[in-house]
Amino acid sequence: MKPEKTLIDYDMVAIFVPLNLFAANIGGVFNVFFPNFIVDVCLFLFLLFVCYKLFDKAVESYKKESAKMAKDQIETALIVAEAINQDDGMTRST
Numbered sequence: 001m002k003p004e005k006t007l008i009d010y011d012m013v014a015i016f017v018p019l020n021l022f023a024a025n026i027g028g029v030f031n032v033f034f035p036n037f038i039v040d041v042c043l044f045l046f047l048l049f050v051c052y053k054l055f056d057k058a059v060e061s062y063k064k065e066s067a068k069m070a071k072d073q074i075e076t077a078l079i080v081a082e083a084i085n086q087d088d089g090m091t092r093s094t
Helices: 008-033 037-094
Strands: none
Touching: 008 037
């Protein structure tokens, strides 16, 4: 690790802290003006949305990784086949 680099990324802190404070204030106002049932339903819908996005991203990543693994396996098989062919050519010529 470089000595001039700190463990805390202050640029990210400068972005996240104001947004977090703003969201806490909005949540507090939201909690005062609406009944608990409405707040619970909204939080549940938000949870469903986040889970959907997470699952969608996971499926996308799985497809990309599977395609890359299949490509790597084909490349490895071709390299092995070429090596075997070269070995057969050497043993037949001797």
